[in-house]
Amino acid sequence: MSGTLTLTAAVTPTLIRMSIVRAKSAIYYIDVNRTDGTPFDLTDAIMYFYASNGDFSLSKSSVVSGSPATSQGIIFSDSVLGLATLTIDPADTESLGSAGVFGMPCEFTLVSSSPAGTLELATGNLTVTPNVGTP
Numbered sequence: 001m002s003g004t005l006t007l008t009a010a011v012t013p014t015l016i017r018m019s020i021v022r023a024k025s026a027i028y029y030i031d032v033n034r035t036d037g038t039p040f041d042l043t044d045a046i047m048y049f050y051a052s053n054g055d056f057s058l059s060k061s062s063v064v065s066g067s068p069a070t071s072q073g074i075i076f077s078d079s080v081l082g083l084a085t086l087t088i089d090p091a092d093t094e095s096l097g098s099a100g101v102f103g104m105p106c107e108f109t110l111v112s113s114s115p116a117g118t119l120e121l122a123t124g125n126l127t128v129t130p131n132v133g134t135p
Contacts, residue, residue, distance in 0.1 A: 004029045005086075007108060007121040009040045016124035018106060021131050022098065023090045030074075032082035032110070032121065039082035044113060047074050049086055051106035051126040058092055058106075058126070093128055102128040 005028050007014045020026035030047075032040040042062075049060040060073030062084065077083045096102055106126040110119045 004031065005108075005122070006031045006033065008033050008035060009110065009119050009121060010035045013107070013120045014122040016106070016108075016122045017127075018124065019127045019129065020088055020093065022093045022096050022102075022128050023131050024093075025090055026088040028086040028088075030084040030086060030108075032084065039080070040110075042076050042079040042082055042084065042110075042112075045079075046111045047076075047084060047121075048109045048111070049074060049106065050109070051104050053102060053104035056096055056102065056104070058088065060086060060088070096128055098130055100130060104128075 003018070005016055005018075007016075007030060009032060018028065032042060034040050045062075047062045049058075051058045062074040062076060063072050065072065073087055073089075075085050075087075077085055104126050105123065107123045108121040110121050111117075112119065
């Protein structure tokens with residue numbers, strides 16, 4: 001699955017609904033804007049995505065680590081224009097049961113020096129539905 005999310009760096013976080021299929025790849029293209037609609041510069045910022053239902057949690061970030069350096073699920077495709085991509089890999093949801101639909105709260109957070117501090121970009125729901133076959 002894939003989709004596009006437009007998030008606004010504002011006092012009130014954007015409300016989102018995301019849906020993915022268990023044990024399959026999901027890609028979300030993210031567009032971060034200021035309240036006036038102009039792009040939010042992500043240079044020197046770190047973006048986090050987190051979802052949890054108590055028994056299961058999913059965490060992604062734009063932090064780059066390891067050797068060779070790899071991102072942790074969020075890549076800034078054009079920092080100046082506020083563009084990023086969130087990738088959820090099949091292994092991220094394999095531990096969920098294969099039957100049933102799982103819903104959980106989720107959020108995007110941005111740590112940036114301009115404006116100073118941590119911004120809660122979006123909150124909402126992540127729904128994980130069972131896959132119905134292979135691959």
